[in-house]
Amino acid sequence: MALFSKLIAKLKRENSFAPADWAQLEKELLASDLGPTLTTNFLSAAKKVKSDNAEAALLEILSNNLALTSREPIVVPGTTTIMVVGVNGTGKTTSVAKLAALYKGSGKSVVLAAGDTFRAAAVEQLRTWADRIGVEVVCGKENGDPASVAFDGAKAAQASGADFLIIDTAGRLHNKNDLMAELAKVKRVVEKLSPINEVLLVIDATTGQNGLQQAKIFAESVEVSGVILAKLDGSAKGGIALAIESELGIAIKWVGTGESEGDIAPFDPNAYIKGLIS
Amino acid sequence: MLDLLTSHFNAVFTSLRLRGKISKGDIETSCEQIRQALLESDVALEVVESFVAQIAQRSIDALALIQPGSNQAKAVFEVVNSSLVEILGGSARRVRFSKNPPTVIMLAGLQGAGKTTLAGKLAKFFADQGNTPLLVASDLQRPNAVTQLQILGQSIGVAVFAPEAGNGVGDPVKVAQAGVEFAKAKQYNMVIVDTAGRLGIDVELMKQAGDIRDALSPDEILFVVDAMIGQDALRTSQAFLDGVGFDGVVLTKLDGDARGGAALSIASLTKRPIMFVSTGEKLGDFDIFHPDRMASRILGMGDVATLAEAAKAAFDGDTSAKLEAKFASGQDFTLEDFLDQLQAMSKMGSISKILGMLPGSGAMKKAIDSLDEGEIIATKSIVQSMTPIERRDPKVLNGSRRSRIALGAGRAVSDVNNLIDRFSAAQKMIKQVRNGATPAGIPGMAGMGMPAIAPKSAAMRPKKKSKSGNPAKRAQEQSQ
Numbered sequence A: 001m002a003l004f005s006k007l008i009a010k011l012k013r014e015n016s017f018a019p020a021d022w023a024q025l026e027k028e029l030l031a032s033d034l035g036p037t038l039t040t041n042f043l044s045a046a047k048k049v050k051s052d053n054a055e056a057a058l059l060e061i062l063s064n065n066l067a068l069t070s071r072e073p074i075v076v077p078g079t080t081t082i083m084v085v086g087v088n089g090t091g092k093t094t095s096v097a098k099l100a101a102l103y104k105g106s107g108k109s110v111v112l113a114a115g116d117t118f119r120a121a122a123v124e125q126l127r128t129w130a131d132r133i134g135v136e137v138v139c140g141k142e143n144g145d146p147a148s149v150a151f152d153g154a155k156a157a158q159a160s161g162a163d164f165l166i167i168d169t170a171g172r173l174h175n176k177n178d179l180m181a182e183l184a185k186v187k188r189v190v191e192k193l194s195p196i197n198e199v200l201l202v203i204d205a206t207t208g209q210n211g212l213q214q215a216k217i218f219a220e221s222v223e224v225s226g227v228i229l230a231k232l233d234g235s236a237k238g239g240i241a242l243a244i245e246s247e248l249g250i251a252i253k254w255v256g257t258g259e260s261e262g263d264i265a266p267f268d269p270n271a272y273i274k275g276l277i278s
Numbered sequence B: 001m002l003d004l005l006t007s008h009f010n011a012v013f014t015s016l017r018l019r020g021k022i023s024k025g026d027i028e029t030s031c032e033q034i035r036q037a038l039l040e041s042d043v044a045l046e047v048v049e050s051f052v053a054q055i056a057q058r059s060i061d062a063l064a065l066i067q068p069g070s071n072q073a074k075a076v077f078e079v080v081n082s083s084l085v086e087i088l089g090g091s092a093r094r095v096r097f098s099k100n101p102p103t104v105i106m107l108a109g110l111q112g113a114g115k116t117t118l119a120g121k122l123a124k125f126f127a128d129q130g131n132t133p134l135l136v137a138s139d140l141q142r143p144n145a146v147t148q149l150q151i152l153g154q155s156i157g158v159a160v161f162a163p164e165a166g167n168g169v170g171d172p173v174k175v176a177q178a179g180v181e182f183a184k185a186k187q188y189n190m191v192i193v194d195t196a197g198r199l200g201i202d203v204e205l206m207k208q209a210g211d212i213r214d215a216l217s218p219d220e221i222l223f224v225v226d227a228m229i230g231q232d233a234l235r236t237s238q239a240f241l242d243g244v245g246f247d248g249v250v251l252t253k254l255d256g257d258a259r260g261g262a263a264l265s266i267a268s269l270t271k272r273p274i275m276f277v278s279t280g281e282k283l284g285d286f287d288i289f290h291p292d293r294m295a296s297r298i299l300g301m302g303d304v305a306t307l308a309e310a311a312k313a314a315f316d317g318d319t320s321a322k323l324e325a326k327f328a329s330g331q332d333f334t335l336e337d338f339l340d341q342l343q344a345m346s347k348m349g350s351i352s353k354i355l356g357m358l359p360g361s362g363a364m365k366k367a368i369d370s371l372d373e374g375e376i377i378a379t380k381s382i383v384q385s386m387t388p389i390e391r392r393d394p395k396v397l398n399g400s401r402r403s404r405i406a407l408g409a410g411r412a413v414s415d416v417n418n419l420i421d422r423f424s425a426a427q428k429m430i431k432q433v434r435n436g437a438t439p440a441g442i443p444g445m446a447g448m449g450m451p452a453i454a455p456k457s458a459a460m461r462p463k464k465k466s467k468s469g470n471p472a473k474r475a476q477e478q479s480q
């Protein structure tokens, strides 16, 4: 943002950013989906900055909102079990495929469980990915409920001694209590066999302030251990993820940057923060 | 949806109502609160600013014209309401049918917006009205999008034109074109073209969407957008407007609790009407967009009209006809009706969705959350232990009758008392709704407290056991 450089320049020589410039800055921060609260906090902190290294100081104000929890993907000895959750259409199935491709590529064995037994052709979608990537996928039987598919996946992973089990789940809106209960049940049932080590919530980068509510309720239901911020290849900056980090202390672990299996990367906090204001 | 905005508006108008005489300063304060609320609802800043400026000026103008002491808060409220309706599209527009069938509808939008599901919903909606739609599978990108559309089509008995299996193979422009030719030849009067999701900044794919448009000259291009979208709504809708152009907007996933401010942004930026809303995963969860209802909802008056329609659809013919007759004749709602209703409610699609449409649903959130399935069973058993006379006229329920009922239902007398209290509250509420008033005055509905009469988790989806593992079968079950 040219404006940001202007701000830095002004801050270096006695803060004389014009009111219109502050208004413009507010507009751009809001446009990143940072939300009114974080934006107001940032602006009031920024107004106090008087530093030779104003840029670093400003980035620091934003970085202070990052969660302090680890962003390292969880890996345990034996089978690491990952469950991928989120509202409809955020990119869960694609993210499952991306993670599978990533781990397979580093020489690990991966089993997928097609836990979306609800949406039409969701199972086939995951199966297509599994075939492309060359990993095993466990799909439900007729009348199979998602918990038993996931459980069967866990059994298969255990039997073959797989390094990773990744469970796809149906999209669900967080305000639907019975569907959230169903998700908690999937987790409970799998954990009769082996613990779920990582629950990744997929947040669509275009999501507005509702993303915070999504994260809050998913975290209450299934102990979310990290966020995948998908669709960061679009024009949206994904500012809501910073609010999730700051309010809920949940770390973004991965970002999705496209529709192919290779389009995933570990979250880079510095690049993300810079992206919010550029 | 729009809960927070609603509560902000409630706060604003409650404080205005208390004052009687409203000064310019009051209006400024209110506008500041409205500005904040709209921002929290994801309305784009430029839209917020112009909206707030507009209502400030209009409120001042409106107040100049009315007597001090008369209902000034109401006048301001009207200004806000009508300004919202204006931005949300004035009046709802219907799909334009082509003079030379088939009428071609093309869908466009970001990945994951809900286009494929919407294609199925549109097909069902128009087929139910006696049209003969053909679904065309031009999303050849996302794995098994074609299969998904085929399953949806099959479940509603609508033909799907899918010459390419997709999964990255095939030319969507050719498929779309062939689909329209096929429809002409086979005399379908409508074609609904599903397309792949694409980003506004993806030049190549936007060009492809433009190519599909040029090949089809659709009668309607609908931009499909997730109600949860944030500030990117502005950039993205502009990109689609420039890239393919669109004639109308469909808001999806409105059954969530997103405040949906994007609707305001998009309508105000693109000047295209929001035509439909998608409100659930079943193919029937679809409605025409009503700007006035949406505005009422924003303002905390709830969406009584939609509620009434949804309830009507959920009750079977008998129950609803009976209730309607009662409603019309002004008779009291009895425990017998209550029992019918409880039974019908267990059949209803989504209780929380329905309750969410009620006035002051924000205030009712807690009550809704406290509902559970055990309670509905207990309630049923209590009502079933009553004699028909008792059900019709709970006033006869003295102490000994109450203990007999408690014994019969295997519950405590306090449970019976509790039920009767809650029932009376419900009865009162229904009377108020019938009288057309939003209970407890517009728009603050606090204290209305919905009695706990409905199950927390009534079947929002078909019961697990009845759900088929076979996708085709399952889809069929879902659409029923």
Ligand SMILES: Nc1nc2c(ncn2[C@@H]2O[C@H](COP(=O)(O)OP(=O)(O)O)[C@@H](O)[C@H]2O)c(=O)[nH]1
Residues within 6 Å of the ligand: A086, A087, A088, A089, A090, A091, A092, A093, A094, A095, A171, A202, A230, A231, A232, A233, A234, A255, A256, A257, A258, A259, A263, B111, B112, B142, B197, B199
């Ligand atoms: N551009 C882009 N599209 C994505 C990304 N992740 C997923 N998608 C697309 O979003 C749509 C929905 O993805 P899907 O995985 O089916 O979502 P799910 O319903 O959450 O399982 C598909 O069209 C995906 O190709 C991403 O990182 N970038």
Ligand SMILES: [Mg+2]
Residues within 6 Å of the ligand: A092, A093, A094, A116, A122, A168, A169, A170, A171
């Ligand atoms: Mg999926």
